[in-house]
Amino acid sequence: MLRRFTPLLPAVALLLVFFAGPMLWSVYTAFTDMALTGSVSVDFVGADNFTRMAQDPAFLHSLLLTLVFVVGSAVIGQNTLGLLIALLLRGRGRASRTVVTGLIIAAWAVPETVAGFCWYAFLYRTGTLNQLLQHFGVQQNWLYTTPMLAVILANVWRGTAFSMLVYSAALSDVPPELVEAAQVDGASAWQRLRHITLPMIRRSIVSNLMLITLQTLAAFGLIYVMTGGGPGNASQTTPLYMYQQSFKFYQLGYGTAMALVLLLIGGLFSLIYLRLIKLEDG
Amino acid sequence: MRRIVTFTALSVLILPAAAACDSSTGDGGKTVTVAYQKFGAFTQMDDQMKKVKSQYEAAHPGSTVKLVPIEAAENDYYTKLSLMNRSANTAPDVMYEDTFLVNTDIAAGFLAPIDDHLAKWPDWSQFTDASKTAAKALDGKTYGVPMGTDTRALWYNKDLFAQAGITVPWEPKTWDDILATARTLKAKLPGVIPLNVYSGKAAGEAATMQGLEMLLYGTQDTLYDDAAKKWIGSSPGMLDSLGFIKTIYGEGLAPTPQDALDPNFGSRLSTELLPGGKLAIALDGSWQSGTWLPTGSKPWPQWNTVLGLAAMPTQKGQAPGRTSMSGGWVLSVGSKSKDKQAAFDFVSLALNKDNTLAYDIAASQIAERADVAADPAYLAANPTLKFFTDLVTVTHFRPAYADYPQVSNAIQVAMEAVMTGQQSPQQAVTAFGNQLKQVVGPDKVK
Amino acid sequence: MIRRLPVYLALAVVAVAFLLPFGWLLIASVQPGAALNADITWEVSAANFTDILDADTVFIPMWNSFVISGGTALLTVLVAVFAAYPLSRYRTSFGRSFLFVILFATGLPITAVMVPVYAMYSRFNLIDSVPATIAFMAASSLPFAVWMMKNFMDSVPVSLEEAAWTDGAGWFQSLRRIVLPLMVPGLTVVLIFTFVLQWGNFFVPFILLLSPEKQPASVTIYTFFSQYGQVAYGQLAAFSILYTAPVILLYSALSKVLGGAFSLTGAVKG
Numbered sequence: 001m002l003r004r005f006t007p008l009l010p011a012v013a014l015l016l017v018f019f020a021g022p023m024l025w026s027v028y029t030a031f032t033d034m035a036l037t038g039s040v041s042v043d044f045v046g047a048d049n050f051t052r053m054a055q056d057p058a059f060l061h062s063l064l065l066t067l068v069f070v071v072g073s074a075v076i077g078q079n080t081l082g083l084l085i086a087l088l089l090r091g092r093g094r095a096s097r098t099v100v101t102g103l104i105i106a107a108w109a110v111p112e113t114v115a116g117f118c119w120y121a122f123l124y125r126t127g128t129l130n131q132l133l134q135h136f137g138v139q140q141n142w143l144y145t146t147p148m149l150a151v152i153l154a155n156v157w158r159g160t161a162f163s164m165l166v167y168s169a170a171l172s173d174v175p176p177e178l179v180e181a182a183q184v185d186g187a188s189a190w191q192r193l194r195h196i197t198l199p200m201i202r203r204s205i206v207s208n209l210m211l212i213t214l215q216t217l218a219a220f221g222l223i224y225v226m227t228g229g230g231p232g233n234a235s236q237t238t239p240l241y242m243y244q245q246s247f248k249f250y251q252l253g254y255g256t257a258m259a260l261v262l263l264l265i266g267g268l269f270s271l272i273y274l275r276l277i278k279l280e281d282g
Numbered sequence: 283m284r285r286i287v288t289f290t291a292l293s294v295l296i297l298p299a300a301a302a303c304d305s306s307t308g309d310g311g312k313t314v315t316v317a318y319q320k321f322g323a324f325t326q327m328d329d330q331m332k333k334v335k336s337q338y339e340a341a342h343p344g345s346t347v348k349l350v351p352i353e354a355a356e357n358d359y360y361t362k363l364s365l366m367n368r369s370a371n372t373a374p375d376v377m378y379e380d381t382f383l384v385n386t387d388i389a390a391g392f393l394a395p396i397d398d399h400l401a402k403w404p405d406w407s408q409f410t411d412a413s414k415t416a417a418k419a420l421d422g423k424t425y426g427v428p429m430g431t432d433t434r435a436l437w438y439n440k441d442l443f444a445q446a447g448i449t450v451p452w453e454p455k456t457w458d459d460i461l462a463t464a465r466t467l468k469a470k471l472p473g474v475i476p477l478n479v480y481s482g483k484a485a486g487e488a489a490t491m492q493g494l495e496m497l498l499y500g501t502q503d504t505l506y507d508d509a510a511k512k513w514i515g516s517s518p519g520m521l522d523s524l525g526f527i528k529t530i531y532g533e534g535l536a537p538t539p540q541d542a543l544d545p546n547f548g549s550r551l552s553t554e555l556l557p558g559g560k561l562a563i564a565l566d567g568s569w570q571s572g573t574w575l576p577t578g579s580k581p582w583p584q585w586n587t588v589l590g591l592a593a594m595p596t597q598k599g600q601a602p603g604r605t606s607m608s609g610g611w612v613l614s615v616g617s618k619s620k621d622k623q624a625a626f627d628f629v630s631l632a633l634n635k636d637n638t639l640a641y642d643i644a645a646s647q648i649a650e651r652a653d654v655a656a657d658p659a660y661l662a663a664n665p666t667l668k669f670f671t672d673l674v675t676v677t678h679f680r681p682a683y684a685d686y687p688q689v690s691n692a693i694q695v696a697m698e699a700v701m702t703g704q705q706s707p708q709q710a711v712t713a714f715g716n717q718l719k720q721v722v723g724p725d726k727v728k
Numbered sequence: 729m730i731r732r733l734p735v736y737l738a739l740a741v742v743a744v745a746f747l748l749p750f751g752w753l754l755i756a757s758v759q760p761g762a763a764l765n766a767d768i769t770w771e772v773s774a775a776n777f778t779d780i781l782d783a784d785t786v787f788i789p790m791w792n793s794f795v796i797s798g799g800t801a802l803l804t805v806l807v808a809v810f811a812a813y814p815l816s817r818y819r820t821s822f823g824r825s826f827l828f829v830i831l832f833a834t835g836l837p838i839t840a841v842m843v844p845v846y847a848m849y850s851r852f853n854l855i856d857s858v859p860a861t862i863a864f865m866a867a868s869s870l871p872f873a874v875w876m877m878k879n880f881m882d883s884v885p886v887s888l889e890e891a892a893w894t895d896g897a898g899w900f901q902s903l904r905r906i907v908l909p910l911m912v913p914g915l916t917v918v919l920i921f922t923f924v925l926q927w928g929n930f931f932v933p934f935i936l937l938l939s940p941e942k943q944p945a946s947v948t949i950y951t952f953f954s955q956y957g958q959v960a961y962g963q964l965a966a967f968s969i970l971y972t973a974p975v976i977l978l979y980s981a982l983s984k985v986l987g988g989a990f991s992l993t994g995a996v997k998g
Contacts, residue, residue: 004818007899008826011811011870015830018845018867023833025844036843037364037383037390038684088739100739102980103746109975111928113949114753114968121752124544128751144540157749210831211872218837221930230484231543232698239837247361249688250386252843259840263832270832320940321951350938353951358934365843365935369850372938 030257036250049257058233059258062241066217066262069152069237070269074216077156079209082163086171087193089164101164108161116225119154123226143227147235151223158222159215163208170204171197210273217266238262312345312621314338314628317366318378319359320351326645327351327378333640334632347628350374357486367392373618375625376632379426381416381610382487382682382690388419389684394617395423399626405634405651413650416679417612420511426612427633430647432568433606433673434492436460436592442562443590446470452592455599457500457526460563464535467562476535477563478551481527482543482698489697490690491607491680492565497523499678500596500605505689506681512728513681513689515715522597524700524707531701537561539702553580556589565594568670572646591669593676606673609680610650648674685722692717756965776966785948786970793927793944794974796862801923803866804873805915811870812877813903817886827878830871838868842935849936856938865932869922876921880914881907920982924975945971 030049034042053059085104089097110118122128123142130139142150174197182192198205220239223229229236229244236244238258246255316335320328328351335347352362360383366372367387379387387393400406406414409428417426440450446467454460460477467476480493498505503519506512514520530536541547552573555561557580564570574582593604613632615625631637639654641647643663648671649655655671680686696714699705705713719727758772780786815823845864846855854860884907892902908915930946937943949971952964 004899005814005822007810007813007903008815009810010807011874014807014863014867015870018864019833019841019870021848022841022844025847026840029844035390036361037367037392038386039389040391085739085742088735088742092735092739096736096739098983100743100746101983103743105979106976107746107749109924109979110972111946111975113928113930113946114972115749117964117968118749118753120546121756122749128748141540141544144543154749157746214832220837220839228484230482231540232483232702232704239839242837243839246839246843248357249691250364256840256843259837262837262840267832270828274828351940352938353940353943353947354934355950358950362935365846366938369847369855371850371853372855 026256026259029253030260032253034252034256036247036252038250045253049254050261052254053257053261058236059238059241061233062236062238063261065148065235066237066239066265068148069155069219069223070213070216072148073152073155074159074212075209077152078159078163078212078216079205081156081160082165082208083167083205085160085164086167087197089168090171101161104161104164107157108159110158112158112221113225115154115158116222119150119157119222120226123150144231147227147231151226151235154222154226155216155219159212163212166204166208167201170201174200206273206276210270213269213273214266217262217269312342312624313348314345314376314621314624315348315350315374316376316628317350317352317363317374320353321355321359326641329644330632330637330641334628334637337637338628338631341631342624342627345624364390364392367616367618370618373616375616375619375621376628377614377616378429379417379612379614381426381428381612382680382686384417384425384612384614385419385682386684386687387614388421388425391617393425394615394619394622394625395419395421395425396427396615396622396626396629397423399623399630400424400427403630405630408635408651408653410650410652410674412608412674412677412679413610416610416650417614420683426614427629428610428612428650429633429638430642430645431608431610431650431674431677432648433608433670433677434496434565434567435594435606435670435673437556437564437566437570438590438592439556439559439562439588440590441588442467442471442474442559446562450590452590454592454595455603456595457497457597459595461526461529461535464530464563465533468533468535471562474559475537475555475561477530477565478537478542478555478561479527479530479565480542480548481531481536481694481701482539483691483694484543485548486694487690488548490693491609492567493527494523494693494697495607495678495680496565496594496605497526497597499607500594502600504678504681506683507728508681510728512726513685513718513722515718515727516711519597520714521707521711524696524710527697528700528707532703536701542701543698557582557585559588568648568666569646571664571666586665591666593673602676604673604676606677607680608648608674608677610647685726688721689718692721753965753968756961757969759962776962777970780963780967780970785951786945786967788941789943789945789948790971790974792858792942793946793971796858796865796933796944797923797926797929799859799862800865800869800926801919803862804869804922805877805919807866808870808873808877808918809903809908809915811874812881813899813907815874815878816881817889817899827875831875833871838931842931846935855936856942858937858942861933861936864936865926865929868932869925873918873922876918877914880911880918883914884910916982920978924978927975 031044031046032042033039033045033048085100089100107115120143124130129142133139178196178200179192182196187195218239219237220243223235223237223240224243227235229240233241239262242255242258242262245251245258316331318327318331331349331351335349338347339345350366352359354362360380363377364387366374367377367390373392379393384393413428413431414424416428416431418424436454438452443450443452447470448463448466452463454463464476467474479496480488482489485493495505498519501519501522503514503517505514507514531539531542536542537547541550544550551561551564551566552570556564556570557574571585573580574585576583594606596603596605613629615622615629619625635651635653638649638651639657639660642649642654643660646664646667648667649660654660661668692714695717696705696710699713700707700710715727757776758774760771760773760775815827849855849860849864888910889902889906892906897905928946933944934947937947949964949967952960952967
C-alpha cells in the first residue's frame with residue numbers, strides 16, 4: 001500500500017521542508033509578541049493576539065471587507081461572468097472566440113502589479129474612464145468614492161479568465177443532443193440552463209468556487225497597488241491589514257495570528273464546498 | 283524502491299547542510315557588507331557607495347566591500363533591512379538608516395554603539411551639535427554618523443501671487459497670515475489650489491512630518507516630553523494643529539480630500555501641480571527642487587525664478603518666529619558585525635569631508651558638517667541650499683523613539699478623520715490620545 | 729444571424745470592457761511626457777522604449793525572470809507528475825485527503841510565511857541563492873499543479889496501462905511510456921500556468937534574493953518609482969508592456985499548439 005505512494009515522496013519532501021515548516025513556525029509566532037524590529041525578546045503571550053483581534057474594530061472591519069471582496073469578486077463576479085462568457089462563446093465562430101478569449105486571458109496573464117497600475121490609471125480622476133464619462137458630467141476619482149467596487153471590478157477583470165476556462169471545458173462535455181432535445185420539447189433557454197446544463201457541470205462549479213475563493217481570500221497585490229487599503233480603511237481587507245501590522249508596524253505576532261484566522265476561514269469555505277460535492281455524490 | 287526513499291530523505295537532509303558549508307569557505311580577507319536603499323531616481327547613494335568601495339579597497343588591500351543595494355520603496359526597504367538584521371548570516375556590517383528608525387532598531391539589538399570609535403575620530407568635532415543627537419539613543423550612546431539632513435518650508439508660486447495681487451517676497455508671520463493669503467488666493471484664482479499641507483495615511487510619514495509636526499512644533503507643545511520620558515497625547519497644540527487641517531480642508535483652501543488621499547498625490551504635486559501653476563503654496567521639503575533640475579524626473583528650468591521660499595511661521599509668531607522639521611539618514615554599524623573596526627573605518631571614510639560634500643550636493647542634502655557647510659562648492663551647488671541651511675537653527679527632530687513609527691501612524695489616522703470631516707478636531711485628539719495609550723502603553727503617555 | 733445579434737452584442741461589450749483598462753498602458757507607452765492622465769497629445773514616439781532597452785534595465789531582469797520562472801515551472805511539473813500518478817491511479821481516502829490538505833494550504837497568504845522562510849533560509853545560508861528561491865517557489869506552486877495534473881491524468885484511461893502492467897512494467901515505465909505521451913497538452917498547460925504565475929511574483933524573490941544582478945523584472949519594475957514618489961510614467965508603461973509581452977506570447981503560442989479551443993480542459997473538473 002505504502003509502496004504505491006512512493007512517487008508522492010518528492011512532492012511531500014518539498015512541501016514539508018518549504019511549506020509545512022514555515023507554516024508551523026507561523027502557528028508558533030501567532031502566540032507570541034514577536035516584532036520585526038523594536039524589541040529583542042520574544043514572549044509567549046498565549047491567546048492574547050486572538051483576543052486583541054476580537055476587540056480590534058479595524059480587524060473586524062477588514063474581515064467584513066474580505067467577505068464582501070470574496071463574495072463580490074469571486075463567488076458572484078468571476079464565477080457568474082465566467083460561466084456567462086463560456087455559454088455565450090459556445091458554438092461561436094473562431095474569430096470571435098479568439099478575440100474575446102484572447103482579451104480575457106491577457107487580463108489574467110498580466111502581472112499583478114501591471115494590472116494594478118492599469119486599473120489605477122483607468123479609474124483615476126483624470127483617467128480613461130472619466131475621459132469617456134465626461135460627456136455625461138461624471139467626474140470623480142472612483143478609487144476614492146467607490147474603493148471597494150473598484151477593487152472588486154478589477155479583480156473580476158483579472159480573474160474571470162480562470163472561471164471561463166473551467167466552464168468552457170465543462171460545457172464541452174455536455175452532450176449537445178440533451179440540450180437540443182429539451183429545446184424540441186419547448187424548454188426556454190433559461191429552463192435548459194437551469195435543468196440540464198447546470199446540473200451536468202455542478203462538480204465543476206463547486207471546484208471552481210473553491211479554488212477562486214481560496215485565491216481571492218489571500219489577494220493582496222492588486223488592492224495594494226490600487227488603493228493601498230484606503231481611503232481611510234475603506235478597502236483594507238484582512239491581507240492588507242495583516243501586511244500593515246506585520247511590516248509597517250512590525251507586529252509579526254499579531255499579523256501572523258491574522259493569517260491563521262484567514263486560513264481558518266478558507267478552510268471553512270472549503271468544507272462547505274466539499275460538503276456540497278459530497279451531498280451531490282451521495 | 284527503498285533506495286529511492288532513502289535517497290529522497292538524504293537529499294532533503296544534505297541539501298541545506300551542504301549549502302551551509304559554503305559559508306565558511308569565504309576568502310581569507312575581511313569583507314565589509316554594506317546595505318542601503320536604491321530606488322528609482324534615488325541613485326546618488328548607490329553611486330556614492332560604489333565610489334567609497336573602491337577607495338576603501340585601495341586603502342585596505344585584501345579587504346573587500348560587498349554592496350547590497352536594496353531596490354525598494356521606503357517601507358519595503360525597512361522590512362528587508364529588518365529581516366537581514368534578524369539573522370547573523372545576512373546582517374550587514376554597515377547600513378543606511380533613517381533617523382526615525384534608529385531607536386527602533388537599537389531596541390531590537392540591530393545596531394552597535396560607536397562612541398569609542400567616534401572619540402578617536404577627529405572629524406567628529408566638525409558635526410553640528412544637533413546632528414550629533416540625531417542618532418543618540420535613550421541610553422546616551424551614539425549609534426550612527428549623519429550623512430546629511432533636510433528641512434521643510436513653504437514653497438510658493440510668485441506668478442500666481444502676482445496675479446492675485448499679493449506682494450512678494452511673502453513673509454507670513456503667523457498661521458493666520460497663511461490662512462489669509464490662502465483665502466485671497468482662493469477668491470482671486472479659481473481653479474488654483476491655494477495651499478497644500480500633506481495629510482492622511484496615503485501620504486504616510488510626509489503627512490506626519492511635513493504636515494502635522496510642522497504645525498505642532500510651531501505651537502507651545504511637542505509630541506514628547508523629554509524630561510518625563512512620556513508621549514504627549516492631547517495638548518492644546520495638537521488640537522490647534524488638527525484645527526488648522528480642518529480649516530484648510532474644510533474651507534477648500536487645500537486639495538480636495540479625494541485628491542489629497544491619493545497615494546500618488548506627492549508625485550502629482552512635484553510633476554504636475556507646482557510646475558503647472560495649479561498650486562500656489564506647498565509646505566514641503568528642501569529636496570523638492572531635485573525633481574526640476576536637468577537631472578531630475580521633471581526638468582523645469584524656470585523653477586528658481588517662479589518659485590519663492592518662506593519659512594514656516596510659528597502659530598502666533600512667538601519666538602523664534604520660524605520653525606522647521608529635520609529628518610535625515612545616518613550610517614550605522616551592525617551589532618552582529620564581526621569586525622566593527624573595519625565597519626567603522628568604512629563609515630568614517632564614506633563620511634569624510636570630500637565624500638560628504640559630494641554626496642550632499644548630489645542628493646540635495648543639508649550639510650551637517652561645519653566644514654562642508656562652509657565650502658564654496660557646496661553653497662554654489664543649489665540656490666535654495668542657503669535658505670534651507672539657515673533653517674537648521676530653528677529646526678526640530680522627531681522624537682524618534684522605538685514607538686515612533688506607530689505614533690506617526692496614529693497621527694495620520696487622526697488627520698485623515700479630520701480632513702474628511704469624519705471627526706471634529708476635539709474628537710480626533712481624544713481618539714489619538716486613546717490610540718497612543720494602546721500603542722505605547724498607558725504609563726508612557728502624559 | 730439576426731437572432732444571434734444579442735449574443736454578438738454581448739460578446740462585443742465583454743471584449744470592450746476587458747480592453748479598456750489596458751488603454752492607458754498602451755497610450756502612455758508611446759507618449760514621451762506621459763503622466764497619469766489619458767490626455768492624448770498625438771505625439772507618438774518610441775523614446776520610452778529606447779530609453780529603457782539596456783542590459784541593466786530590461787535584459788538582465790528579464791533573463792532572471794526567465795530563469796526563475798522557468799526553473800520553478802520545470803521543477804514543479806516534474807514533481808507534480810510523480811505526485812499525480814498515485815493520486816490519480818489509486819483512489820484512496822488518503823490520496824483524497826492529501827489533495828485537499830495541500831490545496832487548502834494555498835489559501836494562506838504568502839506574506840505570512842515569508843518571515844519564517846527567511847529565517848530558515850538564512851539559517852542554512854540559502855539567502856541570495858537562485859536555486860533555493862526556485863525551490864520555495866516550486867513548493868508554493870506545487871499544490872495547485874498537483875491538483876491540475878491529477879485531473880489531466882484522470883482522463884487517461886487506466887485500461888491502457890493494464891497491458892503494460894501484465895508485461896511486468898513498473899509504475900515508472902508505465903507512467904513514462906504510456907501516460908505521459910498522452911498528456912502532453914496537460915503538461916504544457918501546467919508548465920505555462922506555473923511559469924506565468926511566478927513571472928509576476930514580486931514578494932518571494934524580493935525577500936529571498938539580495939544581489940541586484942539576480943533580481944527578476946517583477947522586483948525591478950519598482951525602480952520606475954522614485955524616492956520621493958516621482959514616477960516615470962511613460963517608461964513604466966513601456967516596461968510593463970515589455971514585461972507582459974512574453975506571457976501573452978506564451979499563451980498565444982499555446983493556443984496555437986493546442987488548437988483554437990485552448991482551455992484548461994480537464995484540469996479543474998474536480
